[in-house]
Amino acid sequence: MQRSIILPVATRFLMPLMLVFSIFLLLRGHNEVGGGFVGGLVAASALMLYAISTSPSALWRLLPLDPRFIAGIGLLISLFSGFIPLFYEKPFMTGIWIETPLPVLGKIGTPTLFDLGVYVLVIGVVVWILLEFAEDE
């Protein structure tokens, strides 16, 4: 079957845009609409767009790790963010924030790290599930 040229070309422009947008969503998520979950979904759909326009095996090559590992690492990051307060003798998952806001990132703290974990987890899980369904023709 003849592949349309439109989709691969569009993907080449869309994919970086979507990935950047997903990080934007991740970072603004604490007090506004967005967050790790939504950001992760957008990033995963960018990756899946790539898989559809080229092939699932191309996405396998693109990913640095098995999606299962990505999901596991995401969970570990989120879990680790809960452990940080224990070093300050606060209960598990207490939010700890830095005093002065950083440039670009803004005011970050352990919830930001938690969100980052969710972001990575969602990318891993969604890509894992969809790649199970997708097969090369």
Added chain:
Amino acid sequence: MIIYPILLPLIFAIITVLFWENQQVKRALSIISTGLLMIVNINIFFLVYREGIQVVQVGDWPAPFGISLVVDLFSAIMLLTTSIIAFLLAIYSFSGIDLARRKFGYFPLFQFLLMGVNGALCTGDLFNLYVWFEVMLMSSFVLIALGGERTQIEGAIKYVILNLLASTLFLSAIGLTYNLAGTLNMADLALRLQVVQTSGQVTVIAVLFLVAFGIKSAIFPLFFWLPASYHTPPVTITALFSALLTKVGMYTLIRFFTLLFPFESEFTHTIILTSAGFTMLTGVLGAASQTDLRRLLSFHIISQIGYIFMGLGLFTEYAIAASIYFLVHIILAKTALFLSAGMVESIQGSFDLKKLGGLYKHRIGLSMLFLLPALSVAGLPPFSGFFAKLGLIIAGLESKQYFIIGLALFVSLMTLFSMTKVWNEAYWKPPKDSQYADQQKPVSAWRWVPSITIVLFSVLLGLLANPIFEVCQMAAAQLMDPTQYIRAVLGMVR
């Protein structure tokens, strides 16, 4: 400290996912995780025993707003029993779970299930409890369907549908509670419900919770999913479910009716006692008609749940203590029975009592692993079942509920009859198929070591009945005096 029973299984579940392909590492991790969990829970038990109720406010949010984790003596006893069972089952699953299931995420699911159970035992927040129940159910849905045999899928569908229905009722009840009281923190809720106790709405909510957890813990007339599904997965998984899932439902009911609805005495407690009586009776009658070992044991789960429920219905301190002791007793004894059934199947390749036979002649040790817990479940002295039932009957005599006592004794006799039937058929009579007559197929050490350990625990529970029952009475005293719980969570009584 008390958050670790929840975090440990989670950490190990994640690490197990990272080692998806390596079966050896996954097995080792599962033993290490449950072993650590057991050590942690022993520590928690002694901490609570010495220093009273332990509370953690997760995220440092103050009590009625954030999620509180609360461990009192009852929770601590349940946590300890759960982790002992989990450790032994983790060892048993070395040979009790086939390779295909081990490859397909049996180990991470086992950990997630434990996390859900521990979370439900620790939490002091109603909605959080719902979340833990969902964690538990999600894992159990997959565990029961894992392997994809035809009968399994059939059982899983019944299990899933009825449990989802129960979750919906649970969620609706939570919604109504929030509408009525404006809080879901259990300690805060207990205070506020005292103010509105005359409202009929409280009774409605109490009965809704009763139905929701009644389905989950398989009481009459809501138990039909259990015999339809519990015999389908491998026996290790059935043992896990019978030890943890229905018992957590029972734990929650005892918690709710002592902490949140203690004043609901006449109406709901009549319902509870009636239902308890029917649960005992239908369970044991169902068991009497079965010839499949696993189905028979599944019906006994229901029958024994009735006894625990009876203690709740009598609602005296002594009755609650007897219920707690009964919970521990039945978790140990029932798991031992399921594990011995698993070994019988590994030797003779069947659960059908008609095909089995002759085990006593060549396997005296193995037969004892069935006989001791079976006599304990039937309630013969000096085993733990005797003391558990004795406690309930004394409590019943004190509250002059003679009818339910008579029923409990009758059901006990029927249980003995049913266990004798299994003994006659599987162990005593000569086997029908002569090829089994002198079979010496070895049983893996991964199976008999945990089985012997659990039978030992069960026997010890009977021999040490006095000190253990005293601990249960302390736990019951804590339960019957909700101000201790409330003070521990909220700081002081307002």
